[in-house]
Amino acid sequence: MNPTAFKYCLSVLAAASLLAGCAANNPYESERNVNRTAIYGGIGAAAGAITGAAVSSKKDRGKGALIGAAVAGAAGAGYGYYVDKQEAELRRAMQGTGVEVQREGDNLTLVMPGNVTFATDSATISGNFYGALNNLAQSFREYDQNTIDIVGHTDSTGPYQYNMDLSRRRAQSVASYLQGQGVPGSRMSVRGMGPDQPVASNADAYGRQQNRRVEINLRPMPGAYQ
DSSP: HHHHHHHHHHHHHHHHHHHHHHHHHTTTTSOOOOOOOOHHHHHHHHHHHHHHHHOGGGGGGGHHHHHHHHHHHHHHHHHHHHHHHHHHHHHHHHHHTTTTTEEEEEEEEEEHHHHHHHHHOOOOOOOGGHHHHHHHHHHHHOOOOOOEEEEEEOOOOHHHHHHHEEEEHHHHHOOOOOOOOTTTTTGEEEEEOOSOOOSSOOHHHHHHHHHSSSEEEEEOTTTTTT
Protein backbone atom coordinates (compact mmCIF):
# COMPACT_ATOMS: atom_id res chain seq x y z
CA MET A 1 0.00 0.00 0.00
CA ASN A 2 1.49 3.38 -0.96
CA PRO A 3 2.00 6.13 1.67
CA THR A 4 -1.05 8.13 0.56
CA ALA A 5 -3.46 5.23 0.89
CA PHE A 6 -1.85 4.24 4.18
CA LYS A 7 -2.46 7.72 5.56
CA TYR A 8 -6.13 7.52 4.53
CA CYS A 9 -6.52 4.18 6.27
CA LEU A 10 -4.90 5.47 9.46
CA SER A 11 -7.23 8.47 9.46
CA VAL A 12 -10.33 6.31 9.07
CA LEU A 13 -9.20 3.86 11.74
CA ALA A 14 -8.61 6.72 14.16
CA ALA A 15 -12.07 8.14 13.46
CA ALA A 16 -13.67 4.72 13.97
CA SER A 17 -11.91 4.27 17.30
CA LEU A 18 -13.01 7.71 18.45
CA LEU A 19 -16.65 7.03 17.54
CA ALA A 20 -16.62 3.67 19.27
CA GLY A 21 -15.05 5.13 22.38
CA CYS A 22 -17.57 7.95 22.58
CA ALA A 23 -20.52 5.59 22.25
CA ALA A 24 -19.14 3.05 24.71
CA ASN A 25 -18.45 5.71 27.36
CA ASN A 26 -21.77 7.54 27.04
CA PRO A 27 -22.68 8.49 30.65
CA TYR A 28 -26.39 8.36 29.80
CA GLU A 29 -26.34 4.82 28.42
CA SER A 30 -27.89 3.41 31.60
CA GLU A 31 -30.87 5.72 31.14
CA ARG A 32 -31.47 5.02 27.44
CA ASN A 33 -30.23 2.33 25.09
CA VAL A 34 -27.94 4.20 22.69
CA ASN A 35 -27.75 2.99 19.10
CA ARG A 36 -24.66 1.33 17.70
CA THR A 37 -24.73 3.04 14.31
CA ALA A 38 -21.57 5.02 15.00
CA ILE A 39 -19.64 1.98 16.17
CA TYR A 40 -20.67 -0.37 13.38
CA GLY A 41 -20.45 2.30 10.71
CA GLY A 42 -17.01 3.43 11.87
CA ILE A 43 -15.60 -0.07 12.03
CA GLY A 44 -17.14 -0.86 8.65
CA ALA A 45 -15.61 2.28 7.20
CA ALA A 46 -12.18 1.32 8.48
CA ALA A 47 -12.42 -2.16 7.00
CA GLY A 48 -13.74 -0.73 3.76
CA ALA A 49 -10.89 1.74 3.52
CA ILE A 50 -8.30 -1.00 3.84
CA THR A 51 -10.11 -3.21 1.33
CA GLY A 52 -10.61 -0.34 -1.10
CA ALA A 53 -6.97 0.56 -0.98
CA ALA A 54 -5.85 -3.03 -1.36
CA VAL A 55 -7.89 -3.79 -4.47
CA SER A 56 -7.22 -0.49 -6.27
CA SER A 57 -4.35 0.15 -8.60
CA LYS A 58 -1.31 1.99 -7.25
CA LYS A 59 -2.48 5.15 -8.97
CA ASP A 60 -5.95 5.08 -7.40
CA ARG A 61 -5.31 3.57 -3.98
CA GLY A 62 -5.96 6.77 -2.08
CA LYS A 63 -9.25 7.23 -3.92
CA GLY A 64 -10.06 3.54 -3.48
CA ALA A 65 -9.61 3.83 0.27
CA LEU A 66 -12.11 6.69 0.47
CA ILE A 67 -14.70 4.91 -1.69
CA GLY A 68 -14.30 1.69 0.27
CA ALA A 69 -14.74 3.56 3.54
CA ALA A 70 -17.93 5.26 2.38
CA VAL A 71 -19.59 2.12 1.04
CA ALA A 72 -18.65 -0.19 3.90
CA GLY A 73 -19.45 2.45 6.51
CA ALA A 74 -23.01 2.84 5.22
CA ALA A 75 -23.46 -0.94 5.08
CA GLY A 76 -22.08 -1.35 8.59
CA ALA A 77 -24.46 1.25 10.00
CA GLY A 78 -27.26 -0.45 8.02
CA TYR A 79 -30.18 -1.55 10.15
CA GLY A 80 -29.04 0.51 13.14
CA TYR A 81 -29.37 3.69 11.10
CA TYR A 82 -32.73 2.50 9.78
CA VAL A 83 -34.00 1.98 13.34
CA ASP A 84 -32.68 5.38 14.40
CA LYS A 85 -34.94 7.00 11.82
CA GLN A 86 -37.89 4.75 12.61
CA GLU A 87 -37.59 5.39 16.34
CA ALA A 88 -37.52 9.16 15.84
CA GLU A 89 -40.60 8.98 13.60
CA LEU A 90 -42.53 6.81 16.06
CA ARG A 91 -41.70 9.04 19.02
CA ARG A 92 -42.98 12.03 17.06
CA ALA A 93 -46.12 10.24 15.88
CA MET A 94 -46.98 8.81 19.33
CA GLN A 95 -46.42 12.01 21.29
CA GLY A 96 -49.45 12.76 23.44
CA THR A 97 -51.21 9.45 22.67
CA GLY A 98 -50.19 7.57 25.82
CA VAL A 99 -48.17 5.06 23.78
CA GLU A 100 -44.65 4.52 25.06
CA VAL A 101 -41.79 3.86 22.64
CA GLN A 102 -39.01 1.69 24.05
CA ARG A 103 -35.75 0.63 22.44
CA GLU A 104 -33.29 -2.14 23.24
CA GLY A 105 -30.45 -2.40 20.75
CA ASP A 106 -32.09 -2.56 17.32
CA ASN A 107 -35.45 -3.76 18.71
CA LEU A 108 -38.35 -1.35 19.21
CA THR A 109 -41.38 -1.92 21.45
CA LEU A 110 -44.57 0.13 21.54
CA VAL A 111 -46.50 -0.15 24.80
CA MET A 112 -50.20 0.74 24.49
CA PRO A 113 -51.97 1.06 27.87
CA GLY A 114 -55.21 -0.92 28.08
CA ASN A 115 -57.16 1.99 29.54
CA VAL A 116 -56.30 4.07 26.44
CA THR A 117 -56.79 1.36 23.82
CA PHE A 118 -59.85 -0.57 25.05
CA ALA A 119 -62.82 -0.18 27.34
CA THR A 120 -62.92 -2.39 30.43
CA ASP A 121 -63.51 -6.07 29.62
CA SER A 122 -63.70 -5.32 25.89
CA ALA A 123 -61.67 -6.16 22.79
CA THR A 124 -63.23 -3.32 20.78
CA ILE A 125 -60.76 -0.51 20.10
CA SER A 126 -61.74 2.80 21.69
CA GLY A 127 -62.84 5.35 19.12
CA ASN A 128 -60.38 7.98 20.32
CA PHE A 129 -57.46 5.64 19.65
CA TYR A 130 -58.00 5.29 15.91
CA GLY A 131 -55.86 8.33 15.19
CA ALA A 132 -52.85 6.81 16.94
CA LEU A 133 -53.33 3.52 15.11
CA ASN A 134 -53.60 5.35 11.79
CA ASN A 135 -50.24 6.99 12.50
CA LEU A 136 -48.76 3.61 13.39
CA ALA A 137 -50.07 2.07 10.18
CA GLN A 138 -48.53 4.88 8.14
CA SER A 139 -45.18 4.37 9.85
CA PHE A 140 -45.31 0.59 9.38
CA ARG A 141 -46.03 1.02 5.68
CA GLU A 142 -43.09 3.36 5.29
CA TYR A 143 -40.70 1.33 7.43
CA ASP A 144 -41.25 -2.18 6.12
CA GLN A 145 -38.00 -3.92 7.05
CA ASN A 146 -39.19 -5.34 10.38
CA THR A 147 -41.70 -7.86 11.62
CA ILE A 148 -44.62 -6.78 13.83
CA ASP A 149 -45.35 -9.00 16.84
CA ILE A 150 -48.53 -7.89 18.64
CA VAL A 151 -48.96 -9.19 22.18
CA GLY A 152 -51.93 -8.70 24.50
CA HIS A 153 -51.58 -8.65 28.31
CA THR A 154 -54.05 -8.49 31.21
CA ASP A 155 -53.91 -8.24 34.97
CA SER A 156 -54.60 -11.28 37.15
CA THR A 157 -58.19 -10.38 38.05
CA GLY A 158 -60.74 -12.98 36.97
CA PRO A 159 -60.44 -16.50 35.51
CA TYR A 160 -57.07 -17.30 33.94
CA GLN A 161 -58.41 -18.70 30.67
CA TYR A 162 -60.78 -15.76 30.23
CA ASN A 163 -57.83 -13.37 30.54
CA MET A 164 -55.82 -15.39 28.03
CA ASP A 165 -58.66 -15.20 25.52
CA LEU A 166 -59.26 -11.49 26.16
CA SER A 167 -55.59 -10.64 25.70
CA ARG A 168 -55.46 -12.47 22.38
CA ARG A 169 -58.67 -10.88 21.13
CA ARG A 170 -57.30 -7.45 21.93
CA ALA A 171 -54.05 -8.16 20.10
CA GLN A 172 -56.05 -9.48 17.15
CA SER A 173 -58.19 -6.33 17.10
CA VAL A 174 -55.07 -4.19 16.76
CA ALA A 175 -53.66 -6.45 14.03
CA SER A 176 -56.93 -6.45 12.10
CA TYR A 177 -57.17 -2.68 12.22
CA LEU A 178 -53.57 -2.23 11.03
CA GLN A 179 -54.16 -4.70 8.20
CA GLY A 180 -57.25 -2.74 7.21
CA GLN A 181 -55.00 0.32 6.95
CA GLY A 182 -52.67 -1.39 4.49
CA VAL A 183 -50.11 -3.12 6.72
CA PRO A 184 -49.46 -6.60 5.24
CA GLY A 185 -50.75 -9.41 7.43
CA SER A 186 -47.69 -11.46 6.48
CA ARG A 187 -45.55 -9.15 8.60
CA MET A 188 -47.71 -9.52 11.70
CA SER A 189 -48.05 -12.18 14.38
CA VAL A 190 -50.56 -12.16 17.25
CA ARG A 191 -50.28 -13.60 20.76
CA GLY A 192 -52.19 -13.39 24.02
CA MET A 193 -50.17 -13.71 27.22
CA GLY A 194 -52.99 -13.04 29.69
CA PRO A 195 -51.54 -12.30 33.16
CA ASP A 196 -48.31 -14.27 32.59
CA GLN A 197 -45.97 -11.32 31.98
CA PRO A 198 -46.81 -8.56 34.48
CA VAL A 199 -44.71 -5.40 34.54
CA ALA A 200 -46.03 -4.33 37.95
CA SER A 201 -47.69 -5.80 41.01
CA ASN A 202 -51.29 -6.98 40.70
CA ALA A 203 -51.84 -6.21 44.38
CA ASP A 204 -53.06 -2.65 43.74
CA ALA A 205 -55.11 -0.78 41.14
CA TYR A 206 -52.15 1.17 39.75
CA GLY A 207 -50.14 -1.98 39.12
CA ARG A 208 -53.06 -3.77 37.52
CA GLN A 209 -53.60 -0.82 35.20
CA GLN A 210 -49.97 -1.05 34.03
CA ASN A 211 -50.34 -4.77 33.40
CA ARG A 212 -53.36 -4.27 31.12
CA ARG A 213 -51.66 -3.39 27.86
CA VAL A 214 -50.91 -4.33 24.27
CA GLU A 215 -47.31 -4.36 23.12
CA ILE A 216 -46.06 -4.18 19.53
CA ASN A 217 -42.56 -5.57 19.09
CA LEU A 218 -40.64 -4.54 15.98
CA ARG A 219 -37.78 -6.84 15.05
CA PRO A 220 -35.57 -6.92 11.93
CA MET A 221 -36.73 -9.18 9.15
CA PRO A 222 -34.29 -12.00 8.35
CA GLY A 223 -31.67 -10.55 6.04
CA ALA A 224 -32.73 -6.94 6.57
CA TYR A 225 -29.83 -4.61 5.73
CA GLN A 226 -27.31 -7.45 5.96
